[in-house]
Amino acid sequence: MSRTFPLEKIRNIGIIAHIDAGKTTATEMILHHTRRTYKVGSVDEGTAVMDWMEQERERGITITSAATTCHWREHCINIIDTPGHVDFTAEVERSLRVLDGGVVIFDGVAGVEAQSEAVWRQADKYGVARICFINKMDRIGADFHHTVTMINERLRIKALPIQLPLGSEKLFRGIIDLVENKIIAFPDPNPALIEESETLLAKHRQALIENLAELDEQIMLPYLSGQDIAASQIKAAIRRLTISNRIVPVLCGSALKDRGIQPLLDAIVDYLPSPLDSPPPSATNSKSGKEILCLASDDEPFSALAFKTVSDLFMGRLVYLRVYSGMVKAGAQVLNSTTGKKERLGKLYVMHADHREEVDHAETGSIVANLGLKMTSTGDTLCEPTRPVLFETIRFAEPVLSMAVEPKSKADQDKLDNALAKLAVEDPTFKIYHDKETGQTLVSGMGELHLEVLMERVFREYSVKVNAGKPQVAYKETITLPVESEGRFVRQSGGKGQYGHVWLRIEPGERGSGFEFRDQIRSGAIPKEFIPSVETGVKTVLQSGGLTGYPVIDVKVTLYDGSFHEVDSSDVAFRMAAFMAMRDGIDKAEPIILEPIMEVEITTPNQFLGDIIGDLNSRRAHIESIESRDESSAVRCLVPLAETFGFAGDLRSRSQGRASYTMHFHRYEQLPQDLAKQIAARMGRSR
Ligand SMILES: Nc1nc2c(ncn2[C@@H]2O[C@H](COP(=O)(O)OP(=O)(O)OP(=O)(O)O)[C@@H](O)[C@H]2O)c(=O)[nH]1
Numbered sequence: 001m002s003r004t005f006p007l008e009k010i011r012n013i014g015i016i017a018h019i020d021a022g023k024t025t026a027t028e029m030i031l032h033h034t035r036r037t038y039k040v041g042s043v044d045e046g047t048a049v050m051d052w053m054e055q056e057r058e059r060g061i062t063i064t065s066a067a068t069t070c071h072w073r074e075h076c077i078n079i080i081d082t083p084g085h086v087d088f089t090a091e092v093e094r095s096l097r098v099l100d101g102g103v104v105i106f107d108g109v110a111g112v113e114a115q116s117e118a119v120w121r122q123a124d125k126y127g128v129a130r131i132c133f134i135n136k137m138d139r140i141g142a143d144f145h146h147t148v149t150m151i152n153e154r155l156r157i158k159a160l161p162i163q164l165p166l167g168s169e170k171l172f173r174g175i176i177d178l179v180e181n182k183i184i185a186f187p188d189p190n191p192a193l194i195e196e197s198e199t200l201l202a203k204h205r206q207a208l209i210e211n212l213a214e215l216d217e218q219i220m221l222p223y224l225s226g227q228d229i230a231a232s233q234i235k236a237a238i239r240r241l242t243i244s245n246r247i248v249p250v251l252c253g254s255a256l257k258d259r260g261i262q263p264l265l266d267a268i269v270d271y272l273p274s275p276l277d278s279p280p281p282s283a284t285n286s287k288s289g290k291e292i293l294c295l296a297s298d299d300e301p302f303s304a305l306a307f308k309t310v311s312d313l314f315m316g317r318l319v320y321l322r323v324y325s326g327m328v329k330a331g332a333q334v335l336n337s338t339t340g341k342k343e344r345l346g347k348l349y350v351m352h353a354d355h356r357e358e359v360d361h362a363e364t365g366s367i368v369a370n371l372g373l374k375m376t377s378t379g380d381t382l383c384e385p386t387r388p389v390l391f392e393t394i395r396f397a398e399p400v401l402s403m404a405v406e407p408k409s410k411a412d413q414d415k416l417d418n419a420l421a422k423l424a425v426e427d428p429t430f431k432i433y434h435d436k437e438t439g440q441t442l443v444s445g446m447g448e449l450h451l452e453v454l455m456e457r458v459f460r461e462y463s464v465k466v467n468a469g470k471p472q473v474a475y476k477e478t479i480t481l482p483v484e485s486e487g488r489f490v491r492q493s494g495g496k497g498q499y500g501h502v503w504l505r506i507e508p509g510e511r512g513s514g515f516e517f518r519d520q521i522r523s524g525a526i527p528k529e530f531i532p533s534v535e536t537g538v539k540t541v542l543q544s545g546g547l548t549g550y551p552v553i554d555v556k557v558t559l560y561d562g563s564f565h566e567v568d569s570s571d572v573a574f575r576m577a578a579f580m581a582m583r584d585g586i587d588k589a590e591p592i593i594l595e596p597i598m599e600v601e602i603t604t605p606n607q608f609l610g611d612i613i614g615d616l617n618s619r620r621a622h623i624e625s626i627e628s629r630d631e632s633s634a635v636r637c638l639v640p641l642a643e644t645f646g647f648a649g650d651l652r653s654r655s656q657g658r659a660s661y662t663m664h665f666h667r668y669e670q671l672p673q674d675l676a677k678q679i680a681a682r683m684g685r686s687r
């Protein structure tokens, strides 16, 4: 097996941004220029190749991240186009986890919008190197410099323009390339503009070199000694600084008008990292727990992370993999080190949105899909059985909204359960609960659009008509006091008895930390084989909830003591003992109810501002900032999700339809006492 492309010529990149910034339009243009497609796909006409799903084409938005591969200047670029709508944040999370670089797209009129900031933080978490593309320079109100300032201020990164727009709006006539020291004029350039741009070029190129000299020694030395600095030296410095996340180069253009796309492709190749430039992912030996250095090389043993699964009604289950080391052949046997089970890889494919191109092997740095893995889920590591390496799994946000669903026809209950289960496997932010007391099926997700899209899929893909209740806030519980709690499950009724006994330390975790389980049994007080059952018992209680029945989150549980019986101990007995210890423990640990708080950003003409602020105040909003620019203002605030129902309609009527807003999940916070009491009274269950 030999490589088609040397590793240093691979780029794994994501296109990320706020909704409607132009990610899919830019990706379609990239596919066109790299001759992957001959006809340019259009979001507006419902022909975008990357937005292949029926609902994406009808709604004109991206819902699911789509992968594709193209070639530019003898490099192989694997691209994932992600959705911008906040409800589909899991698609961005899983993509960023496996990518080396990102192209962040901004709408040149709106600048840095709320969701751009959110995806920026997600990329920070994974250390993904980025370049910025200020899009829509053809639109009225487009302002390159204002957007650069916003990137510097809001995203707290040094944004370094390596291009300037030549004119803007209707007069967007070209791009000034500060690195190559040239002007790229579009057809029909304006001579006066070109003349003016020569002065701009000289001034801003000097500023670029000064900025680089401050940050990079290899530019500083020739700069101080007054030497000329070649474009190749500038490029090398920008590459070093981008890969180490010290700057972001900023480019501009108009994806819709096909302006600036080729320079963008050049920048992807020139400045974004290859798999060799990215630090090896943190990995441990799944048997010994010791750290492993997993180098990006075909000569290393195979390792890969499963980051997405898709159920195809006809084909079966596709599992997307990012290969971190080694090579693997289709059909090979691999170890799933997360589950500890061996599995056989079926066929391997390179994906092009929903089209597959079969390949016989996958090499280091590649992104492929597999058909044949039955027991591998998102976040699992696959590897060569002789080197059982385990990568960190992917953490997804907790769903914030839930609603009751039932089939329109009772006969469809099994079909509905099956459809929901399949969708929940694909989407880790979509969860299903069966409420034993009411017999209802509850589904929860990231927002109204998320749940609506999924219920539509249940109908279109699984042919089940669904009655859905009104979306409700998905409250959570957590604890506020550390406690120690004992659980003993001992039964002696003739024959073989039951014996399980645990001591748990239950502590509050940081907000957003989820659940952590630690095993501190050292002296063999409980045999190793029963520890997973203790964890299962703990999780059961967290799922079924504390005082109100809402799931308990942000808890650290340590198993530190207990005892066992040679004959009577069993998995069930330890699960029950853990269950009892947790139930008691949570009661003693002063549980509280948490509610989801949303970050809302509203843009409104100034004359409606007062009225809108009044409305926000009545919704328990906390106003963080109000920024005014020309005739309009941008309000950023935090509002409990429970108070946002009907907000869209109110905003429309208070502003004659001229205000707009975006909203995304911020964090869980304690519900005020009076409201908590009401909910506890409504939901409280007797034990
Ligand atoms: N004027 C102008 N409109 C653009 C440009 N790029 C994209 N658009 C338009 O902006 C809208 C959104 O474009 P998309 O490419 O779907 O944006 P997206 O970022 O993929 O959106 P999501 O995937 O839903 O987050 C479409 O109507 C495009 O035609 C541009 O450069 N100029």
Ligand SMILES: [Mg+2]
Residues within 6 Å of the ligand: 023, 024, 025, 051, 061, 062, 081, 082, 083, 084
């Ligand atoms: Mg899109």
